[in-house]
Amino acid sequence: MNRLTGLVNFDWMHAATAASLRSDVLAGLTGAAIVLPQAVAFAAIAGLPPEYGLYTAMVPPVVAGLFGSSLVMVSGPTTAISAVVFSALAGQMEPGSPEFVQGAILLAMMVGVIQLFFALARAGRLAGFVSHSVMIGFTAAAALLIAVSQMGGALGLPKSQAHGIIDRLLAVFGRLGEANMIAMLSALVTLITVIVFRRYLPRWPGFLIAIAAGTVVVQLFGGAAGDLAFVGSLPSAYPVFSLPSLDAGNWTEMLESAFAISLIGLLEAIAIGRSMAHKTRTDFDANQEVLGQGLSNVAGSLFQCYPASGSFTRSGVNLESGATSPIAAIAAAVFLVVLVALFRPFVSLVPIAAIAGLILYVAYKLIDLAEIRHLLETSRTESVIAGLTFFVGLTVNLELAIYVGVLVSLAVFLNKSANxxxxxxxxxxxxxxxxxxxxxxxxxxxxxxxxxxxxxxxxxxxxxxxxxxxxxxxxxxxxxxxxxxxxxxxxxxxxxxxxxxxxxxxxxxxxxxxxxxxxxxxxxxxxxxxxxxxxxxxxxxxxxxxxxxxxxxxxxxxxxxxxxxxxxxxxxxxxxxxxxxxxxxxx
Missing domain, CATH: 3.30.750.24 (STAS domain)
Structure with missing residues (x-):
């Protein structure tokens, strides 16, 4: 335990001033407005009811902010982690079922324990040995899988049991004649709205406004939209303490997935933390961040959360909004509790098509075409690593993709060292x-x-x-x-x-x-x-x-x-x- 407590650093508390606290609180309010629709969307990607995305946006950010190293990084539900959670459990359980939910919560506990072992071994800097091209290929594969998984929802089609990108595409194209025009319009309005706001008014809560716009479009049609699928009412607005069920799923398969998720989460968090530290000119301790992420997932699993990690989007918005310390992430979690109480009746009216439109935008933004082009032009080896990771992610599953990418990266590193x-x-x-x-x-x-x-x-x-x-x-x-x-x-x-x-x-x-x-x-x-x-x-x-x-x-x-x-x-x-x-x- 001494090795763990030696990683904790609360020096930022002593640097707090009235002005910095005010900036952090305002940044937290902005972050809460952004994460509310995101959390619902990410829960859908993970195959979970919307409330579990909200829980994951409330608990892990507080723990990761207190015990992590980055001053402005915000943790919580992320696109990549959500996609892997779905991939890990969909073959064993029915998405959205109580068994599926318990499996996701148990995964969070496993991920947190594995990350704590990494922290004990002070393995944070080992993430630097994993090529950045692995995350490029993995993220591109996850983005395409996410986009394809939302096509049915955007078209208003019934939920499909198909798995894998080819099966999902065939299922969608085979039922195009059943597409619902109102659902398509809702998804399109949501997508256009979020694009406009993120491009021209980035400081506005574009995600929230886009979801509202997509919902209003459906409500204008009245009873004609009665056949559409909606998010539905939230059974509980706040997380409660509950021990994870140890009987959920196959432990062997879940441990393999948990290891992959823990690695992906740490790669994301360390990459974001280093980037934010460079922009804020502050120190960043990768090992301390590993500790913070591990504790946040363990604590989250005790409050009905699924695996969490650092968020590129919310961390960037947090910094742009004037955040100076983890108080901003903590304030965002508190404000989210308030917003959920205020908007809880509204959430039940949100059509699945609007959520799908928002997720399609998120998937699009995950693919950095400029970075991929630069990689192809500058490094054949890194391009092969990214391409192989991408191919395995699309054709097999995302967990294996991250393993293959990491192993190939290490092989390249060892080959360079040996030559x-x-x-x-x-x-x-x-x-x-x-x-x-x-x-x-x-x-x-x-x-x-x-x-x-x-x-x-x-x-x-x-x-x-x-x-x-x-x-x-x-x-x-x-x-x-x-x-x-x-x-x-x-x-x-x-x-x-x-x-x-x-x-x-x-x-x-x-x-x-x-x-x-x-x-x-x-x-x-x-x-x-x-x-x-x-x-x-x-x-x-x-x-x-x-x-x-x-x-x-x-x-x-x-x-x-x-x-x-x-x-x-x-x-x-x-x-x-x-x-x-x-x-x-x-x-």
Missing amino acids: PVLAIGAPDTSGGHRTIRNAEIFGLPECPATLILRLDGPLFFGSVDTVNARFRALARRRPEQVNLILILHGVGDVDLSGVELLEIEAERRRAAGGDLFVVCHYPPLAERLRQLGLAVIIGEDSFFMNKGAAISAAVDNIAPDTCAHCDKRVFVECAFRPDERKTLRSS
Whole structure:
């Protein structure tokens, strides 16, 4: 428990002023107006009755705000998490049924416990190893699945039991003749209204106004709209304490889904937290945020909430509205309770078609076409990761998609770590002073007897095979370059396997009449190499802190006959060899 409490930081409370409190309260009012229709829509995406979206917008934001790290991030129901919850449970239970609801609440408990284990292990920074392209592909797949799932509602069609994007599309197209024009008009008015307000009046509660507009359209038709589906009355406006049912669903399958949801939630929350910290110029502790998210889901599961995470939309609006601390998120939850009481009779009149129109807008905004285009233009590897995640998400399920994306990302990272860059260098004096540059790229002449290599990347057990293969290939192609100057530039880590490789290379070079000269500029890395015994193994006279000393030692180690027949004079040190001075005087 001490490790958990060490992550909690309430310093923001001491910085509160009357002015900041006023800004936070006003920002909270704006946030409550936005989250009211969003929570109902997100609950529909998750296959849950609307009240559970409202509960999830009331409890988790308070806990995450108090125990998380970000000052302005707002947690609660999100599109991606809602989509995964539906995907995880729809195959086992009937969406909207009491069993389905209990399964979603139990998922929140599982997700929270898993995230707390992550917090204990201080695994927050591990999220940085997951490629951003995974979230791009995952989000695009979730957006399309969400859009397709709402087409039936927007057309006024009866609820379909189809699963998967192809089955859902076939179900919709097979019943187009049954489409309800009033439902279509309601969805269209809702969609156009939210687009107009988000584009031209972003500070207005556009989501709430759009839902109202879509509802008014239906009410104008009176009894002719009686066949449409409506949200219905809320059985309870406020969450109550209730332990999750441990008998809901298949535990094995739910644990797999819970792990995926916890990972997605943490990736979302950490990405938002870092972004908000950059904009507000405040500190952000990923591990503390992991703790806050875990506690918010555990607490939420005790008050009838389904899994929650940080919200991109509401966090952005919170910041734009002037929020300065988590008090804004807490105020938003309190105001939401008040708004639900005021608008509770109105919610029962909201047509499902209007909700579908709002969700179609949310799905559209999830797909960042500019970011996808930039990814395709700049990185083939990242594009493949995003494409694979997207494909699996559409064709299989979203949980597997996140696993596949993460595994491929880690494989790419490990592959890069196992294949450090080993570049051939040579001195370049064209700028007035000597600089070691890439000999192959700049076409620089090399010393016939000395090879210069610069290593960029870790020298550890995972990369020694690659580095050794490169050493051997160069030795076969350049047998006359018996000396090797190895510059450890950008080597982030080295272990005993790396030092053993250098020992073997030194023995091979010395057996061929040359030697190995290691250059290490970075003092902590040099100290690490000494601790591993490199200086003792190759000798202090072969271990250097600067390139000049290594080059001088390598030049002195060149056989006189080799220099006598060389006209390149690559190094200025060539003129300072005793035999070279004699040659220069005689000429």
